[in-house]
Amino acid sequence: MIKRRIEEKLKDALRRSASVALMGPRQIGKTTIAINISESKPSIYMDLENRLDLEKVKDFKSFHDANRKSLIILDEVQKLPELFMELRGIIDQERRKDNRYGLFLFLGSASMDLLQQSGESLAGRISYIELYPIDILEYAGGNVEAMNMLWLRGGFPESLLAVSDSDSIAWRDDFIKTYLERDIPQFGPRIPAATLERFWTMLAHNQGSVLNASHLARNLEVSGVTIGRYLDLMTDLLLVRRLQPWTANVGKRLIRSPKIYLRDSGITHALLTIGDYNSLLGHPVVGGSWEGFVIENILGVVPSRTQSFYYGSPGGAEIDLILEFAGGKKWAIEIKRNSSPKLSKGFHIACEDLKPDRMFVVYSGKDTFPMGGGVMAISLFDLMTEVLNQ
Structure with missing residues (x-):
């Protein structure tokens, strides 16, 4: 246990x-x-x-x-x-x-x-x-193989600790079915299970994307208001996260719609029928899945009264995650899945706009090293440890 x-x-x-x-x-x-x-x-x-x-x-x-x-x-x-x-x-x-x-x-x-x-x-x-899903501080520590297992299977105990990948995804499939057929109808207006499964799967395909309610509405053949109602329900059930945009006045136009993430990576992968690690690496959602996994792990250890945002402008300036701690201190966090991270010009422009106190790039490797301009490359485990000690 x-x-x-x-x-x-x-x-x-x-x-x-x-x-x-x-x-x-x-x-x-x-x-x-x-x-x-x-x-x-x-x-x-x-x-x-x-x-x-x-x-x-x-x-x-x-x-x-x-x-x-x-x-x-x-x-x-x-x-x-x-x-x-x-x-x-x-x-x-x-x-x-x-x-x-x-x-x-x-x-x-x-x-x-x-x-x-x-x-x-x-x-x-x-x-x-x-209570958040199990995170890497609790399960993986600095072990990369264990972290990848957690990313693939997600942080629900029965899924994570299953004997095999096939047992794990079978548990998650049953979990999704139970929510659709029994649990969700208890909390909100009666929504056909097939419709809600399509909606949930669409969110998985668009993991980490800026909310486009009209696009989702067209695909589901419902109204934008109905999409908002579905999203409210999934958020209230603690299955979906709406990461709000940074909208403080920085003298330029900013994106003002939230980004949408399924909160457990294992549920994301089950909805997309991704059953093993190699299949995950070859799937188009791999980048968005890793980004959501990193964000959820980080937010599971932030001190109370910490606020989280993303930053984006129509011109391409972007920061994947902003943490604003009590007292106003800000951290800018960029998320890269590869083991040799490279920063985009948009991240540097966004940091010039925002002027964060610290800047990090979370990547899939283990070492911590400077990348120039005050930016530090760091593993997810080490960043979570830094956040936990704030």
Whole structure:
């Protein structure tokens, strides 16, 4: 079993917050982490996809009163969104008894229900944490072969740790089918599974591209508004990332549409029927897939309150990833898959516009070396280590 870095962060959050919501897509490892935590303190775990457990907690006030001396862990909490209406009163009641921290741990497979139900009423009473797929710090370290395995299979534990590539992609195919036929219909308006699969696959083919809603709409024969609704749903399910453009005033026209990435590289490859590493290297999506993989790994370790963007102008100035840390410090990150990275003129122009504090090129090799002009070539592992230490 792979030790997840977020486990300590979650324990810290329970020490300072009355309730914590751990969010992430299904099968990402939330339950395993919660069970690990439950073994270190009095806890009661309820899976709200189990009909009996769901019935037990429907009268949440009574359930809490009977178990108030334990950490109450509720899995798939989006199944019972009305409990948040009672949560504020329960937490305030416990505070009056000087029982302020570590009361509830909620696990959810989507962001929208938790965020919409809590709103401002739980301000100061709940902490939100997102669980990302397994990253290279947790699995690969500086091992290039292991990193390539993670890139191919993605960071869902069952996919990554499968006995073979064929077992891994079979698991991902089942994951996609389950989302399309069972999970997604629970969260949004009824969308035909075949239509949504086509949409998901189109996003995979265009991994890392600037959103062109009208192009997607024409191919799916739906409206641009419908494309926006599909994209909102996939984003809320933590399956898609919209990387927003840098739009601060730099005295020139900038691209203002987001870039779209499927957040797990293994799911991207399964949708495109890429089953092994050699097939990945020969596929047209290889560059966009590597870029998305690098971005997702980096964003999994950024400090809180860090903002992420990309930079692009119609004239070709571009930066793949901008990190703006709390306090205003900016890093410009270019992403190259080959082992001998070369920078485009557009990156230098963009850095002149943006004036970042540090400039990096993440590439597939292991060494760190200067490329001139203040730009440093660096491996993904070493850059993530630098970000984690900010």
